[in-house]
Amino acid sequence: MIVSREAVSGHEPVLIQEMLGLLVPHEVGQGRIFCDATVGLGGHARAILEHAGPQTRLIGLDRDQDALACARDVLAPFAQRVTLVHAPFSRIRSVLDALGAIPVDGFLVDLGVSSPQLDRAERGFSFQRSGPLDMRMDQSVGETAADFLARVSQAELERVLRDYGEERFAGRIARHIVEARDRGELDSTGTLAAIIARAVPGRERHKNPATRTFQALRLAVNRELEELDTFLDQAPACLRLGGRLCVIAFHSLEDRMVKRRFRAMADLATPSPRLRILTKRIVVASDEEQARNPRSRSAKMRAAERAA
Numbered sequence: 301m302i303v304s305r306e307a308v309s310g311h312e313p314v315l316i317q318e319m320l321g322l323l324v325p326h327e328v329g330q331g332r333i334f335c336d337a338t339v340g341l342g343g344h345a346r347a348i349l350e351h352a353g354p355q356t357r358l359i360g361l362d363r364d365q366d367a368l369a370c371a372r373d374v375l376a377p378f379a380q381r382v383t384l385v386h387a388p389f390s391r392i393r394s395v396l397d398a399l400g401a402i403p404v405d406g407f408l409v410d411l412g413v414s415s416p417q418l419d420r421a422e423r424g425f426s427f428q429r430s431g432p433l434d435m436r437m438d439q440s441v442g443e444t445a446a447d448f449l450a451r452v453s454q455a456e457l458e459r460v461l462r463d464y465g466e467e468r469f470a471g472r473i474a475r476h477i478v479e480a481r482d483r484g485e486l487d488s489t490g491t492l493a494a495i496i497a498r499a500v501p502g503r504e505r506h507k508n509p510a511t512r513t514f515q516a517l518r519l520a521v522n523r524e525l526e527e528l529d530t531f532l533d534q535a536p537a538c539l540r541l542g543g544r545l546c547v548i549a550f551h552s553l554e555d556r557m558v559k560r561r562f563r564a565m566a567d568l569a570t571p572s573p574r575l576r577i578l579t580k581r582i583v584v585a586s587d588e589e590q591a592r593n594p595r596s597r598s599a600k601m602r603a604a605e606r607a608a
């Protein structure tokens with residue numbers, strides 16, 4: 301067990317009550333199945349299991365093995381009703397199919413990274429604690445941030461920083477990073493953060509200048525938008541009629557993708573699977589939650605129900 305219990309207890313799942321109200325609006329009957337496609341530390345999953353009652357089964361996916369170990373611990377009291385799977389949610393249909401779990405009653409997706417991923421220097425997500433340039437949620441496959449930075453052109457890096465990080469100094473930062481790489485200086489998240497700090501003119505109060513670049517690199521390394529796009533392609537058809545899909549996003553690009561997809565699938569001309577949007581207005585955290593849990597400030601939740 302690599303993630304400590306302290307790390308778990310310090311992690312507060314966002315929008316819990318609002319999520320339960322949308323995903324599990326009333327007592328559910330026997331044989332119901334919910335899928336938490338980003339089970340993480342198991343906080344939302346535990347709330348679903350408690351709220352939906354003793355007849356409910358939960359399938360939890362995560363692409364991070366450490367997160368799954370942690371979720372297994374947190375969900376131990378419900379072990380008989382829980383199945384945890386190490387897989388990216390872009391494989392949702394084949395995972396559920398293999399478990400004989402289609403149709404499901406509800407999906408939750410709580411996007412982004414978990415606190416232990418950010419807090420543990422060796423995962424390489426942090427600009428505050430220097431570590432290897434990794435940034436992979438699934439450390440068993442794929443390209444690390446170091447691999448990505450070793451092969452990317454300056455123009456491509458600039459595009460990634462602008463599109464995924466909404467970084468207005470994308471050009472300057474990309475140039476500084478590529479120059480440092482070519483001098484062989486790019487060896488840790490700490491040096492990367494220092495290079496970015498030197499590239500950016502002036503300072504924003506309350507915001508590390510590396511925030512947007514690290515976010516952009518993380519999105520690129522983990523192909524996060526492609527993952528979400530593929531999930532949204534597959535998930536609605538895996539729902540039973542009346543089953544619900546709830547997505548919590550922390551990045552405007554992800555939220556926009558969800559909004560557009562829900563709208564397109566709610567069009568009456570859309571054949572099955574068709575959705576009905578449940579959140580005409582986006583759901584955000586209450587002032588009280590935002591004050592208690594700063595992470596909740598950028599959370600945006602949308603939900604839809606399968607209508608055909």
Ligand SMILES: C[S@@+](CC[C@H](N)C(=O)[O-])C[C@H]1O[C@@H](n2cnc3c(N)ncnc32)[C@H](O)[C@@H]1O
Binds near residue numbers: 345363
């Ligand atoms: C914000 S955390 C989820 C926290 C969780 N809701 C809880 O209550 O503890 C996001 C989790 O999603 C996982 N994740 C992100 N993208 C994923 C993907 N494409 N497939 C599977 N898991 C993913 C991350 O590894 C991380 O553990």
